[in-house]
């Protein structure tokens with residue numbers, strides 16, 4: 055099934071990028087309703103922030119989109135193609151790359167070996183675009199080039215975060231799902247990583263769905279934001295509007 059024209063946007067080079075759409079998404083862990091009737095769109099060329107306190111349902115949203123958790127109701131689509139029942143592998147092949155919280159690198163492998171795993175997924179996936187090369191991701195994240203032969207366990211937190219994002223980019227995704235990339239990193243390192251992402255979104259038309267508890271930082275690069283509370287969407291607006299809403303900030307955003 056192919057998407058309607060609304061679900062894709064055409065770039066100047068003629069390529070297209072797909073929007074992620076979530077409709078009525080509901081997910082539970084036993085009796086706990088972790089996501090309740092959530093609607094959300096992550097369009098190409100935009101950073102969409104998902105904000106909210108601990109337990110709001112942010113991680114569950116990403117796990118449900120990426121096929122790790124079956125929704126109880128609702129729909130997940132990429133470029134109009136239904137992925138609701140797809141396996142995590144098929145979701146990845148369709149073009150959704152999930153970077154979970156915790157920077158899961160294979161610690162015994164070198165930086166380059168970890169990256170080659172990302173390239174492997176890129177080669178398995180019939181992407182409409184040419185996947186980036188290792189040289190491309192080293193240009194995006196120069197610290198990785200300097201650490202190329204080092205075991206991943208020797209990397210700093212910021213370098214690990216760069217590594218997992220770079221590995222995800224090597225699969226040439228349409229949509230990048232990022233779970234708490236700023237956690238535990240110095241503000242300077244976060245700014246550096248966010249600047250790279252912002253540039254990719256602007257120049258390549260990548261769609262980023264950014265989950266963050268650090269709302270101030272997320273809103274600094276996001277175009278729009280959705281605020282979750284107890285699994286429900288309680289606000290959605292452009293990033294500047296959310297950041298300027300004192301009531302919302304105090305109630306849900308913690309700054």
Ligand SMILES: Nc1ncnc2c1ncn2[C@@H]1O[C@H](COP(=O)(O)OP(=O)(O)OP(=O)(O)O)[C@@H](O)[C@H]1O
Nearest residue numbers: 083086088106107108109110111112113114115267
């Ligand atoms: N594996 C699980 N089993 C049972 N309940 C869970 C599980 N994972 C999450 N929950 C519950 O689901 C709800 C949403 O959790 P989720 O982790 O998605 O929130 P979050 O916004 O990502 O918060 P955090 O930043 O703390 O991860 C919470 O009530 C949480 O306790």
